[in-house]
Amino acid sequence: MMGKYDINGKSIFFRSSWEANYALYLDFLIKQLQIRSWQFEVDTFWFEKIRRGVRSYKPDFKVMTMAGKIEYHEIKGWMDAKSKTKIKRMAKYYPNIKLIVVDQYSYKDIKNKVGKLLKFY
Incomplete structure (x- = not known):
């Protein structure tokens, strides 16, 4: 459900609710020293040569790894045509950017591992 969520004292x-729960999961990974930090929807990638249709993409999460590398995480419970196009264009125009798509199966796996942390449904 769309709206503001309290993520460990921050209203975002x-x-x-999947995005909100994933933010809780990323906070858990910070505490486990598996990632350094995360930000929500901070970067937009433009597809300069495209004149119609999907011309830009804003991934859900920007994540800094413990090694200091940046990767992006996209929460996708359902992959529609527009989402597929964004992800394909991202791979074509920004091949050196790591994008991790968290689909319904990945989300379910996270939920099974740390379900008690996830509080938004």
């Missing part, structure tokens, strides 16, 4: 607007 998310488009879904």
Whole structure:
């Protein structure tokens, strides 16, 4: 459900409860020293040569790894045509950017591992 969620004392607007729960999961990974930090929807990637249709993409999460590398995480419970196009264009125009798509199966796996941490449904 779209709205503001309290993520460990920070009020953040998310488009879904899955995004809010994933933010809780990323905070858990910080505490486990598996990632350094995360930010929500901070970067936009433009597809300069595209004149119609999907011309830009804003991944859900920007994650800094413990090694200091940046990767992006996209929460996708359902992959529609527009989402597929964004991800394909991201791979074509930004081949050196690591994008991890968290689909319904990955989300379920996270939920099974750390379900008690996830509190938004």
